[in-house]
């Protein structure tokens with residue numbers, strides 16, 4: 001009995017001045033629902049009433065087929081105000097636990113969330129726009145206007161039904177009847193509670209996994225930092241121990257690192273590679289730990305045999321740093337082994353020539369010799385800065401890679417700054 005009581009009581013129903021002489025509602029319609037809308041009995045055009053009536057009949061028939069689809073027809077005025085329902089399927093009333101007249105307020109008052117899924121084509125993705133109850137309250141009019149402009153609604157709503165969640169997917173087509181100043185929404189809802197609960201569980205699990213992943217990542221980062229720091233501490237102590245035995249100082253190692261990192265970018269090193277060079281260079285003489293004090297600290301000239309023993313510090317250092325997994329240790333090992341090689345092949349221990357010598361070692365050897373020349377030792381005075389620069393220039397293409405010497409010359413102001421600002425000692 002979709003037709004209202006007033007209609008049943010009024011056999012000659014007046015549809016906006018069109019006198020109906022017969023009951024326009026088919027038996028199916030009359031027996032399925034109680035009409036509680038406003039349009040069929042209100043001052044609206046016959047064409048609107050006729051169309052709406054046909055749609056209600058169609059929806060009532062659809063419902064009779066017991067499909068999972070829950071049809072409804074909502075209506076509102078284009079200038080705002082509450083929505084009312086011209087037709088609401090019995091299943092919707094069952095799910096919400098309200099009668100037709102209360103469906104609009106039940107839907108409005110018990111809604112918790114509104115989700116809108118938007119498909120992005122490029123790159124393919126689905127955007128999920130979630131509005132909570134407070135946002136929906138605030139945006140109600142805007143959402144309605146958007147539906148009117150878009151000609152439809154495609155959203156999922158979450159309701160609270162006596163403390164239990166109910167999710168309904170809503171697909172509706174909007175019709176604006178300008179002459180009657182009515183907007184109609186012909187919609188179908190479908191109960192998607194199970195699917196959405198599954199999605200919520202998946203989101204929770206995903207969130208939990210993300211949380212653990214972030215925690216794990218920061219833990220790994222922290223441990224890596226700690227490990228790197230303790231590794232560098234150990235290497236620095238080892239390096240200093242070797243340097244002190246040879247009469248080198250911490251200041252020499254510091255200047256050497258700084259000189260090398262001035263030249264690095266001019267020789268084509270990336271920022272990261274330059275950083276590795278900075279930490280690797282001080283280990284160049286670590287192999288001197290394996291040379292006897294009687295030779296290392298001998299006052300006066302070394303015999304040929306003694307010099308041969310000194311030369312072994314390259315291989316000893318390389319052995320000491322071998323099998324290092326980190327890039328830092330691998331570079332340090334290469335420098336320890338080859339920092340006494342010369343561009344013209346006259347160096348040791350392998351007599352490598354030009355680019356057979358790793359770039360890090362070609363940079364190290366220029367800076368190591370320059371700092372040795374400009375440093376005072378028990379057996380020699382420090383050279384003047386300019387004299388030492390001339391010596392580096394003189395050894396271009398002999399001991400040193402010409403491009404590294406060119407980089408050195410190009411950076412003389414910065415080299416001088418390190419020379420002046422890093423104390424001797």
Ligand SMILES: [Fe+2]
Pocket residue numbers: 284285313339340
């Ligand atoms: Fe050395």
Ligand SMILES: [Fe+2]
Pocket residue numbers: 248284285368
């Ligand atoms: Fe050195």
